[in-house]
Amino acid sequence: xxxxxxxxxxxxxxxxxxxxxxxxxxxxxxxxxxxxxxxxxxxxxxxxxxxxxxxxxxxxxxxxxxxxxxxxxxxxxxxxxxxxxxxxxxxxxxxxxxxxxxxxxxxxxxxxxxxxxxxxxxxxxxxxxxxxxxxxxxxxxxxxxxxxxxxxxxxxxxxxxxxxxxxxxxxxxxxxxxxxxxxxxxxxxxxxxxxxxxxxxxxxxxxxxxxxxxxxxxxxxxxxxxxxxxxxxxxxxxxxxxxxxxxxxxxxxxxxxxxxxxxxxxxxxxxxxxxxxxxxxxxxxxxxxxxxxxxxxxxxxxxxxxxxxxxxxxxxxxxxxxxxxxxxxxxxxxxxxxxxxxxxxxxxxxxxxxxxxxxxxxxxxxxxxxxxxxxxxxxxxxxxxxxxxxxxxxxxxxxxxxxxxxxxxxxxxxxxxxxxxxxxxxxxxxxxxxxxxxxxxxxxxxxxxxxxxxxxxxxxxxxxxxxxxxxxxxxxxxxxxxxxxxxxxxxxxxxxxxxxxxxxxxxxxxxxxxxxxxxxxxxxxxxxxxxxxxxxxxxxxxxxxxxxxxxxxxxxxxxxxxxxxxxxxxxxxxxxxxxxxxxxxxxxxxxxxxxxxxxxxxxxxxxxxxxxxxxxxxxxxxxxxxxxxxxxxxxxxxxxxxxxxxxxxx
Numbered sequence: 001x002x003x004x005x006x007x008x009x010x011x012x013x014x015x016x017x018x019x020x021x022x023x024x025x026x027x028x029x030x031x032x033x034x035x036x037x038x039x040x041x042x043x044x045x046x047x048x049x050x051x052x053x054x055x056x057x058x059x060x061x062x063x064x065x066x067x068x069x070x071x072x073x074x075x076x077x078x079x080x081x082x083x084x085x086x087x088x089x090x091x092x093x094x095x096x097x098x099x100x101x102x103x104x105x106x107x108x109x110x111x112x113x114x115x116x117x118x119x120x121x122x123x124x125x126x127x128x129x130x131x132x133x134x135x136x137x138x139x140x141x142x143x144x145x146x147x148x149x150x151x152x153x154x155x156x157x158x159x160x161x162x163x164x165x166x167x168x169x170x171x172x173x174x175x176x177x178x179x180x181x182x183x184x185x186x187x188x189x190x191x192x193x194x195x196x197x198x199x200x201x202x203x204x205x206x207x208x209x210x211x212x213x214x215x216x217x218x219x220x221x222x223x224x225x226x227x228x229x230x231x232x233x234x235x236x237x238x239x240x241x242x243x244x245x246x247x248x249x250x251x252x253x254x255x256x257x258x259x260x261x262x263x264x265x266x267x268x269x270x271x272x273x274x275x276x277x278x279x280x281x282x283x284x285x286x287x288x289x290x291x292x293x294x295x296x297x298x299x300x301x302x303x304x305x306x307x308x309x310x311x312x313x314x315x316x317x318x319x320x321x322x323x324x325x326x327x328x329x330x331x332x333x334x335x336x337x338x339x340x341x342x343x344x345x346x347x348x349x350x351x352x353x354x355x356x357x358x359x360x361x362x363x364x365x366x367x368x369x370x371x372x373x374x375x376x377x378x379x380x381x382x383x384x385x386x387x388x389x390x391x392x393x394x395x396x397x398x399x400x401x402x403x404x405x406x407x408x409x410x411x412x413x414x415x416x417x418x419x420x421x422x423x424x425x426x427x428x429x430x431x432x433x434x435x436x437x438x439x440x441x442x443x444x445x446x447x448x449x450x451x452x453x454x455x456x457x458x459x460x461x462x463x464x465x466x467x468x469x470x471x472x473x474x475x476x477x478x479x480x481x482x483x484x485x486x487x488x489x490x491x492x493x494x495x496x497x498x499x500x501x502x503x504x505x506x507x508x509x510x511x512x513x514x515x516x517x518x519x520x521x522x523x524x525x526x527x528x529x530x531x532x533x534x535x536x537x538x539x540x541x542x543x544x545x546x547x548x549x550x551x552x553x554x555x556x557x558x559x560x561x562x563x564x565x566x567x568x569x570x571x572x573x574x575x576x577x578x579x580x581x582x583x584x585x586x587x588x589x590x591x592x593x594x595x596x597x598x599x600x601x602x603x604x605x606x607x608x609x610x611x612x613x614x615x616x617x618x619x620x621x622x623x624x625x626x627x628x629x630x631x632x633x634x635x636x637x638x639x640x641x642x643x644x645x646x647x648x649x650x
Contacts, residue, residue, distance in 0.1 A: 179494070
């Protein structure tokens with residue numbers, strides 16, 4: 001039986017890899033005879049963002065809040081935007097480091113290959129209340145309802161922007177968009193023409209190398225291909241190097257085609273990766289492939305339809321837990337946007353996702369039963385944005401209805417109001433309901449892997465486990481105070497019910513997963529951008545957070561395990577252009593103490609100095625410069641690091 005499962009897994013692996021490779025190679029073969037690189041004079045979108053004044057940055061369009069383009073100034077939500085230029089000037093080397101630039105996110109490094117990323121609390125190894133998308137592909141594992149950050153490896157130069165919405169997004173994005181949504185949007189192939197190559201070497205980082213090439217076929221089709229290799233040294237534990245060194249190799253492609261003068265746009269893109277992570281007693285391994293296709297037909301500036309499909313395969317052998325997990329995800333989504341009358345903008349759509357998860361175990365100590373599951377997710381949503389007073393007052397109502405394989409039908413409604421008294425101020429308010437649907441660790445997890453009679457020590461999954469729920473109340477203010485300064489303030493009160501708990505069954509040594517916890521959280525997020533001169537820009541923010549959880553009647557659970565969150569966070573980024581084509585940039589961060597288990601508050605400083613000449617850029621970056629080593633989450637320590645980088649673009 002196990003051999004049959006192995007053969008089935010290998011066959012799935014081969015089919016997924018072959019499909020991706022055939023599509024990528026076919027694109028290259030089709031492109032090669034007539035391909036030509038775009039000249040360096042063609043503007044890059046990141047360079048355009050760099051040249052924007054603060055007033056123009058203030059009017060950036062975002063899509064995550066309403067699934068349609070809208071000005072950042074007019075959004076009825078707590079949203080922050082990290083541009084590609086912000087990322088490049090920070091010296092970040094991977095996606096989690098780039099996300100440190102959002103003051104409304106809690107980002108903590110656990111070891112060389114593990115990160116904890118959350119917003120509005122509940123930070124933990126299995127953070128499960130944050131939805132993450134990469135170009136429309138949901139990065140999600142039903143194993144624990146969260147994100148495996150070690151395999152979200154992108155070429156940072158290809159990121160156009162990252163939109164971070166703190167607060168519920170379930171009305172549009174569905175399950176797990178409870179406390180926030182991270183939407184990573186990469187550049188089109190047309191904006192990444194020519195050759196880009198970069199190499200970095202230094203302490204802790206080890207080595208990082210990237211090569212990307214973009215070209216065109218005729219005037220309507222553009223493409224890019226890329227490859228990247230990253231090696232990272234181990235973190236520290238009790239004064240010695242821990243077994244956590246990490247390497248990952250990734251390849252990717254993207255093709256954008258506009259066949260009919262802009263009315264239609266077709267995107268095909270994909271990635272594959274393979275890596276190893278040092279763990280005890282052996283090395284853990286990861287690999288995966290994904291391919292996505294999206295077609296958009298534009299009827300007018302106010303109406304379009306989008307059809308998107310993707311296939312995503314992830315596989316990992318996690319030695320410490322003895323679990324091997326293979327997940328095959330197939331997803332199709334249709335969305336239609338149109339104007340109804342003179343005041344209503346309507347967005348509606350439907351989707352289906354099939355997640356086939358296989359988790360064979362190598363020992364009987366821990367496991368998931370059944371080992372394999374097919375999980376279905378059906379969804380439909382509709383949202384109407386009504387202009388009560390054109391350009392001044394709008395209200396938005398919407399709801400998403402989903403049916404999942406664990407808890408059945410879930411409804412996630414929301415109502416939002418935005419008042420814009422003038423062109424430089426917006427006051428907004430929102431009420432939303434969101435759910436975190438059950439994961440396999442909630443329902444199928446067992447210690448030992450093969451449960452025996454009640455009364456014997458162990459942990460059983462919760463077959464009756466229901467979705468965790470949130471009702472959120474938000475109030476915010478956004479203003480461009482002067483031509484050189486803008487500010488955003490978001491306040492919130494979140495009420496949670498049916499949260500996770502692990503409780504004794506009838507006073508026996510056997511424990512079962514239940515919905516025995518409830519509580520609330522509150523706080524505010526302040527963000528500011530200030531541009532004292534055309535050659536100097538400052539951005540940053542402060543976040544305050546407070547949470548209180550308690551047992552529901554008849555339940556008993558130590559709720560301190562549901563997130564280890566600081567009350568205070570501070571961020572400041574400085575981007576400074578100096579004479580002689582040089583740059584000097586810095587990022588200062590502070591995170592308050594963690595309560596349980598306790599860790600003291602910490603500050604860190606990253607600095608970057610760069611010199612640009614023709615098509616070359618030489619830079620040196622120092623990270624975590626305030627101390628030799630420090631712990632951000634858990635026992636392992638992150639060390640100070642310095643690396644040099646050479647980049648060429650032509």
